[in-house]
Amino acid sequence: MKRILTLLIAALAVLTAPVQAQTRAQQYTLANGMTLIVQPDRRAPTAVHMVWLRVGSMDEVDGSSGVAHVLEHMLFKGTQTLKAGEFSRRVAALGGRENAFTSLDYTGYFQQIPATRLEDVMKLEADRFANNRWPDAEFNKEIEVVKEERRLRTDDNPRALLYETLMVTAYTASPYRRPIVGWMSDLDAMTPADARDFYRKWYVPANAVVVVVGDVEPAQVKRLADKYYGKIPARAVPARKPRTEPLQTGLKRVELKAPAEQAYVSLAFKVPGLRNVETPTPEDDDALALTVLSAVLDGYSGARLDRALTQGADRVADSAGASNGLLGRGPQMFVLDGVPAPGKTAAQVEVALREQVARIAREGVSAAELERVKTQWVAGEVYKRDSLFNQAREIGTYWVLGLPLDTNDRLLTRLRAITAEQVQSVAARYFGDNQLTVATLLPQPLDPNRPRRVLPAGGRH
Secondary structure (H helix, E strand, O other): OHHHHHHHHHHHHHHHOOOHHHHOOEEEEOOOOOEEEEEEOOOOOEEEEEEEEOOOHHHOOOOOOOHHHHHHHHOOOOEOOOOOOHHHHHHHHOOOEEEEEEOOOOEEEEEEEEHHHHHHHHHHHHHHHHHEOOOHHHHHHHHHHHHHHHHHHHHOOHHHHHHHHHHHHHOOOOHHHOOOOOOHHHHHHOOHHHHHHHHHHHOOHHHEEEEEEEOOOHHHHHHHHHHHOOOOOOOOOOOOOOOOOOOOOOOEEEEEEEEOOOOEEEEEEEEOOOOOOOOOOHHHHHHHHHHHHHHHHHOOOOOHHHHHHHOOOOOOEEEEEEEEOOOOOOOEEEEEEEEEOOOOOHHHHHHHHHHHHHHHHHHOOOHHHHHHHHHHHHHHHHHHOOOHHHHHHHHHHHHHOOOOOOHHHHHHHHHHHOOHHHHHHHHHHOOOOOOEEEEEEEEEOOOOOOOOOOOOOOOOO
8 A cells, every 4th residue: 555655656756746856858960870879867976978860670661571671680780999899898897788779660789888988989989880881791691590589489479470461451552561570581681782772871870869867967968968969970861651551441361371289360450640749630639649548458467358368267268458659750569469278279368358348339338447556657757767778769769759857747748638538538439450461370289309599699689
């Protein structure tokens, strides 16, 4: 009870006043067009330094899937002055840790270091941003690492394989249909020139933001950014052609046979994403209401899907979940999924999942449910901001999506205004067959003699 009270007090504090940490963030534009965002947080003598690029797998073209992720790996393979692996060794010597990530929407590189070593990592990161260099032999080794990563995390993972199948079935024109890691045939055909061309095209100052969060002075960070990043020559960001997803007008269904212990079913409904928090449209309001709906279904222990599908003598599922793609550069989906209980089928789970949404469309949600979701969401934001890394990641994400720095505070304010009627309304409007893709995993016998794969040395993430 005491912990719940603490959460409520923390949540109330956020709901009744803007979060100071967010409002203190300073944004600058360097002479070459690169963005710098600095957010002081003096609770510990540490800092997080990130570079985000507004380029991810959605910016690839057919035949080169996976190149954004492969290039992320190659950024660790040297510059004009650093040998392969030297970047990571130097960060470790500074007492820091580092890594990188690639998504559909963006690519990011980060270091967590003592605040006193910020200049050192800024110098290192600016160097590899501007001067990435490596011999073909390094690419030829690393592409094999990426292929093995694909085998381990996708080809040998039936649910990941089903998700990949779901995406390519659901989307027709959107580049979201391609896997981030790439198709194996594209990886087989990829050349060092493909990675270098992608680097030259997209790794330009105006397509990037430097994010620094921690025990720092914004003015000093700006001077360091001008010194190291500001010297990188300016180049134009390539024009992006719209690849609009056509309207879906009927149910899509796909089945995948793969070695697995249990069946699995995933239902993906096309829904609006959040595009504007300053002057929101009705679709922006719907996107937020859909996120609240997902939390009502699966946002806490004992939520609706858990109670209705996985508990009691008549349970149909071992697990069931719901999620909504609120933010992204491309089209978004609301996903329901579940694993059948022993003696039950994927079809029964599919029916049960849809019935829970239909029930909310008919009967709505209670005031208690709605308040619980809002309180937990806000409390989660309070805890998230205890992490410098999470603060930096939030800032980078908003920049990539073209959203203002105070997006989180705006979202929390709008969250307070979401009504039970709005949640009921989106449950009634977005879950028909026309916008639905259903993917079902049909489990096949496991091979007891198949060796277990291990990601080779060099694998990241």
